[in-house]
Amino acid sequence: MARASTSRTPSSRPALGGPARTRRNSERLRQRLDELVAHGDAGERLPSERELASDFGVARMTVRTALGRLERRGLIRRLQGAGTYIAEPRLAQPPLLTSFTEDMRARGIEPGSQMLGQRLEPADERVAKHLGLAVGDQVVVIERVRTGDGVAIAVERAHLPAGRFPGLEAVDVVEGSLYDVLAVEYGCHLRACSQRITAEAADAHAASLLGVPEASPLLRIERITRDVDGDPVEDVSSIYRGDRYELHTEHLRSPDA
Ligand code: 16G
DSSP, X not given: OOXXXXXXXXXXXXXXOXXXXXXHHHHHHHHHHHHHXXXXXXXOBXXXXXXXXXXXXXXXXXXXXXXXHHHHTTSEEXXXXXXXXXXXXXXXXXXXXXXXXXXXXXXXXXXXXEEEEEEEEEXXXXXXXXXXXXXXXXXXXXXXXXXXXXXXXXXXXXXXXXXXXXXXXXXOOSSSOHHHHHHHHHOOOEEEEEEEEEEEEOOHHHHHHHTOOTTOEEEXXXXXXXXXXXXXXXXXXXXXXXXXXXXXXXXXXXXXX
């Protein structure tokens, strides 16, 4: 595996002493790490904490802080005992209404699912409200871990009105796409969705499903999807890995502004 080096470290500056030198060295370290991450390839290994500390004349703690900052931004991945690597770029959700399957395929990634549960359930107040149903009406719940090239990216729990999609609780949506099933089997074509996005930390259950450490950053996306007639057909609550996924939004300025 390729390995990034710190060889471009400048060393000809006039010697400074005490805190000023410490600050300057830390700044050089931060700049060099930013460069390595910006220009390196995903999977490239960064120099060890010990090497960085000695190359830049800073404490190990300073190196850890600088690496922690990059890790929180999802730019590097630190593997216990195995080193620090430049992370894969995040997958961006496009501004169009697309399915997970379409999103992955558009990037040359093989979509997959692991089924956690597919069943009929009475709608609770929240789901009933979102889907325009009465509390207690039957909904189909589909709960899946979504994977890209076999790696868990999200956990999605979708609720759909059972009256509108009879038998959906028994249709295979592990191999295929739910949106394809809605279109092909039920003639339901989707038009728009609204999403609410919040941040949260992975609890033990989410962490184990997504294969990330507990307390890792997650994006919770709550989506209501409507068909071409404007009727709500899907109420989904998903958690996406914050280190692997990002959302891009576009906003128009009011012509009156
Ligand atoms: C996306 C949707 C989800 C939908 C799924 C269908 C978000 C946040 N969620 O993941 O609401 O159920 O696609 O995917 O974008 P599928 O057609 O591949 O099964």
